Amino acid sequence: MNDREGLNLLDFLATGINKNDPVIQAVLSDFEGNGATANELEELVDFIYYYTRTDNVKDHEGETLEMIVKQFTKLRRQMEESDSVLLRRMRSITERQGDEIWGNGTDIEHVFETYFGGINAYVCENTAKESLLEDGDFEDESNRWVLTGGAAFSREARFSGGFGLYFSGSVEDSCMQMLDNISAGVYTLHFFLRGKCGVIIQDGSGKYFNADERVLAWSNSAVTNWFDHDDWRDAFCFIVLSAETAHLRIKFVPATGRETYIDYARFFLKPLNPSYTVVIQYEGYAVVDNSLHLGPGTVDPIPELDYSGESYFDNSYILGRKGALRNVVYQTVLDTVKPRGIQAFVEFVERTETEE
Secondary structure (H helix, E strand, O other), X not given: OOOOOOOOHHHHOOOOOOOOOHHHHHHOOOOOOOOHHHHHHHHHHHHXXXXXXXXXXXXXXXXXXXXXXXXXXXOOOOOOOOHHHHHHHHHHHHOHHHOOOOOOHHHHHHHHHHHHOOOEEEEEEOOOOOOOOOOOOOOOOOOOOEEEOOOEEEOOOOOOEOOEEEEOOOOOOEEEEEEEEEOOEEEEEEEEEEEEEEEEEEEOOOOEEEOOOOOOEEEOOOOOEEEEEXXXXXXXXXXXXXXXXXXXXXXXXXXXXXXXXXXXXXXXXXXXXXXXXXXXXXXXXXXXXXXOEEOOOOOOOOOOOOOOOOOOOOOOOEEOOOHHHHHHHHHHHHHHHOOOOOEEEEEEEEEOOOOO
8 A cells, every 4th residue: 555554454353353354455555555446545545645734726637626726716617618718717816917906907917818828918098999990990991980091900900800900100101980870978089009100180170189188179170189009008088068969970090100909999989877888809710629709799690689779799609619607707707806896898909810
């Protein structure tokens, strides 16, 4: 038997018992420490030794890992979930990539990125259900976007889908869309940016909006609102319309001499309640474990269900093995880590793979 147990089981038998009896050796132990009872006890002692002396949770596996995870985080192993994924879920809740402050935007991003692996997470101003901009993903050059100079829809500039807006940095570059009959209210312009760009907002009377949070007012003089991110991050500003305007022009322009990428642009009425959106970015376009295929709209794999009146999140479905459960898992994680009293949502964007 294992040297940690000390004596062989035969050493504990009364002197009058025949230790050479094959039944005794089969049921208890032979002189080499092998037998039904001895073997079971050896496994039990190995388990106790492993469980009590393995002080790093990363070194645990199987049932002991499940016991630790359940004890400290109340998480349970999902169907067919491997030890590595279960451990990653626990670490995302307890370690959060070493964040000292929990519940802020950076921490929530780290929770999702650790929890699921292979994704990018962004905490953004709530992006609402519907956008008034047409083709905010810059996928179709035949739509209402008007491009000038070196501006183009480029695969290199994509954050979501297959294309994004590319600026070469020329003073001639621009991308503009005209919106008609916009009602009074407070609106949010939201987009993802890599580089530096300006946004010119002009109403039907020719006035320009200054989106500086210290100003938030219309001006007769031209105003360009600037945004700058070295890597992909979301950018947004509020636009205040005190009365309906027949036209609202939204125009993107680059910083001179600097390449810039813009994608996933949205323009919508700002919700009254405090809220935010966690945008989850996946790479790929395949129905496999590490990629999600988002299919928005009323078309659904279950035709008898009517999703037309549901929220944006419920109005989307995910395909792939075990995909039907993933929206629930994402929302469960979000409900766990978000600040109490704050409404939050999850959106998925899919960045298609580069063509060979």
